[in-house]
Amino acid sequence: MTKTLHDVRAFLLDMDGVIYAGTEPLPGAREFVTLLQEEGIxxxxxxxxxxxxxxxxxxxxAGLGIHVDEGRVFTSALATAAWLRKRAPEGAAVLTIxxxxxxxxxxxxxFRLVDDHAAADYVVVGFDSQFTYAKAKEAVFAIRRGAPFIATNTDVTLPTEEGLAPGAGSIVAMIETAAGVKATVIGKPEPGIFQLALARLGTKPEETAIVGDRYETDIVGGHRAGLKTIGVLCGVTTAEQFAAANPPPDWIFEDLADLLKAWRRPRS
Structure with missing residues (x-):
């Protein structure tokens, strides 16, 4: 069956590289979100x-002119904490980067947060702009002692106004290398975060689209979770990279302004 854009009944919107780059809004972001709010999507x-x-x-x-409540935002941090809560005893000690x-x-x-590897029941690693060798050492020691190692995500870079900067994945890779243990990853492209997001939306995968700029997380994750996928070219992945990918996104747009134009076209 041919997929059409108007089969989409709900949206998951990536933020960095879709809504904004650093502190700069990207084209069409405010207008597209306003349309979703006005149409009750x-x-x-x-x-x-x-x-x-x-x-x-x-x-x-809000600083970009987009006004939503906190319930509209779902992060890899929330997904990681929810995932761990289902598996760890109440009050477990977590060494957190x-x-x-x-x-x-x-x-x-x-959970209780600890800094000492000897007290850690679990190690959770995410993005940390104040990351240090001392933090890495404590995490590695805890993992080598047997503490399960969980990563919020493995995005190696993140977009900023100045260009691509090191992301959480760069920190995770360092700790994996030193500890000799691969992290359990919760965020995109893993299915867990998508399942939790769909549960919050109350929609089915086949009627929901993920809009993202990064093929290896947004689009790969969307395909794995059974969602429709929309790639935008205002972030990390280029048009050539999207076109060469297998499978490619279901649709590719320059940005949300371009997607908005397509959405407003008459349904045939």
Whole structure:
């Protein structure tokens, strides 16, 4: 059966490289979200960036003229904390490399945060702009002692106004190499974060589209989870890379402004 854009009933929207790059809004972001709100189309912002809380993202979006509540934001930090809560005893000690987003998510799920490898029951690693050798050493020691190793995501880079900067995946790779253990990854492209997001939306995979700029996380993850996939060219992956990918996105647009034009075309 041929897929048409108007078969989509709900959207998962990546943020970095789709809605904004660093502090700069990307074309069509505010207008597309406004359309979703006005037409009552279910949507979530779905980001692999674990550094911010939903409240911080709401503030950032408001600064771009996009006004949503915290329930519209689902991060790899929230997904990781929810995943771990189903598997770990209440009050378990977690050695965390990360910023406010993952730390608050873990605390809200009842975990204790520790810095000493000897006290750690689990190790959780996300993006940390204050990452140091000392933090890496404690994480490696804890993992070598047997603490399960969980990563919020493995995006090697993240887009900024200045270009692509090191992301959580760069930190995770260093710790994996030193510890000799591969992390259990929760964020995109793994299915867990998509399943949790769909549960929050209350929609089925086949009627939901992921809009993303990064093939190896957004598009690969969407395909694995059974979603429709929309690639945009205002972030990491180029048109040539999308076209050469197997499988490619179901649709490719320059940005959300381009997607909005296609959405507004009469249904045939």
């Amino acid at each position: 279910p949507f979530l912002f779905l980001t692999n960036n674990s550094s911010r809380t939903p409240g911080q993202y709401v503030e950032k979006l 990360g910023e406010r987003g993952i730390r608050e998510a873990l605390l809200e799920q009842g």
